[in-house]
Amino acid sequence: MSKQITIILAAVLVPVLAACAPEPPPALVIGMASGPVSLDPHTQDEGVTASILSNMYEGLMGFDPHLKVVPVLADGYNNPDERTWVFTLRRDVRFHDGRPLTPEDVVYSLDRARTHPDSVFRTMLAVVHQVRKLDDRTVVIITRRPQPVLIRMLALVSIIPAGFRPERDIRGTGPYMMTRYIPRQELSAEYFPQYHGPVPEFQAVTWRFIIDDQQRAQALIDGRIDLDSDLAAADEERVKWQNHLAVAAWHGSSVTCLNLNVGGDPRTNPLADRRVRQAISLAINR
Template sequence: MMTIKPPRSGNRRRNIAAWCAAAALLAAAGCARQRPPSVGIVFDGRPLTLDPNAHREVVTRSVLSNCFEGLVGFDPEMRIVPLLAERWENPDDLTWVFHLRTGVRFHNGRPLDAAAVVGSFRSASRPVAARASGGVENIDTVMAQDSATVVVRTVRPNAVLLNRLAKLYIVSERPSRPVASDTGTVAMLAGTGPYTIESWRGDSMALTRWEEYWGPPPQAAVLRLLFREGHHGTAELLRRGAADIAAGVNARDAGRIERLKGVQLVRRPGLAVRYLRADPSARPYSDPVVRRAISLALDRQQLVDSAAAGYGRPASQMVTAAVFGFNPELPPLRCDPDSARALLAAAGHRGGPALLLDVIETRRDLGTLIQRQLRRGGCARSRVGAGRGGVGARTDRRSQFFLSGGGRRRGGRGRAGGGGAARAGGGI
């Protein structure tokens, strides 16, 4: 049995101004009906690690979700489905009993058992991993009842535990074979997914089909993954046929890629919502009048049209219509700079509060647009700061006010292969 120590403090930041529900875009060059021997997929960026529970960055998790699985997952409509746990029950409000699927083997040949699940929970409870997976929050203990049964007890009733566990991948305590790279070999954890990583050289990675996979075999025998920061050169790769799919096409490039002959741009409602987050214990964000004024100052439609090139819609709440809990009766959030200025003046904020909005470098243009809107709403002393901490700047604990985003890409289990057209990286 293992006991998980809860985080020392919860996430106290308040989401004060959701503004954009993003569309999900994928470009596909052709779509053969026969089973393809290989599929080439271009990603915007490259994986940060080969540890599936160490980082929640989109490309990292999109790639590794082809090699690792959780107890549960999502189907294409974002419904919870069994994966390594074939069923579960709740004897009481704090207890979850998971019955593991039989006949599952890790890529190193070892069978899936309860000990590996408990070990994965232990690994995911490390501070860095806990922030990445989010699956161990509110968990008290995890124990192996027998080799095929795992009992999880939570600190308090947790209705969304399954959604959290979909982000926690199960790994073997023994590694898989090393992965060939430019610098020799890289250690690789053993998962249970339909693909294994064959090699990772520079900006490309090769995944091969795991022939002993417990589920339906994926369509493509080989995945050729290409990593291009900002999708630089992606259009040319699609045009030449060097890539079949571009995952996570950004709004700026969507129109240009859509005009390529033989390339189809696939649009689906996205799951991500971008929003401004603030620390409610820090001034001036502790003042609800300031938070209300910030929300009123934002012109969300302008942000969608400018930053997302129209591929999105103004958000009315923290989730999109594809997510359980969305309330279709909530009205759109109002843009009213005059009311924002009046609120601040009545509360004694002469000249407006001093706001410092942290954004990562690639979002500086968006931050500047938000700054202009805030100033029109009476926050004349608004500034845009450089994001701290590189990739993790959006959630850096030192930031008191920053641009963030939540949600995940569509596509259920986030795989390439399976039924229908081949796809990878969250499916889009």
């Protein structure tokens, strides 16, 4: 599915915008149709929330721009038998409060993600039997049965400091650290100078939440935001006519499902009629 995005991709700033410049330039302001549902990276998997938090939180593993799984907080890993995974942690990682990353943080994060009553990862991580510290740089994960895609699963789980409660604050290891959050209005973050990876393109980023499509497009035209990550099709033409703006579209990795309620009487629920469902299927441009 293609998504209309102006200038750059808002969802994941670091892989797309990573650069080697010694000093990042000024702030980027991104307009979005909605804000994060929660600041807790373990209790939601909603797209907007994940796209924002992914700039501040990281996992043991992650995805590169080509969606290949690569080590992030892990320096490397090995799989000595079909149920055992051994991860060596990087030495140069610090949380936004200055604390170094330790195996205790990884154990706490993965245990929280697989046992917290509101965690969206409980089912996915049910295959994990045990997470334990082996030494000061090593974490061992034992699964209940062979799970060859475990490293892909771990790319989705953010690592937080041991004992930290992330409901109202963000304390990750990512390239940006949160500086201001006004629910339903905006979230701002600055470059974390102790970040272990490449220096990002911008010194600071603000995500501004503007629900109305026309107001958000006008803010882009007026220069009050630099990017509209949710540009509506109805506003595309007037944005294209602006000499200082550009519209770009490309395929994303998200999947959209159309779920139909086919129960009940066709007289009250047209979708219960097979012919209606066939008509909908034929109308979809594949």
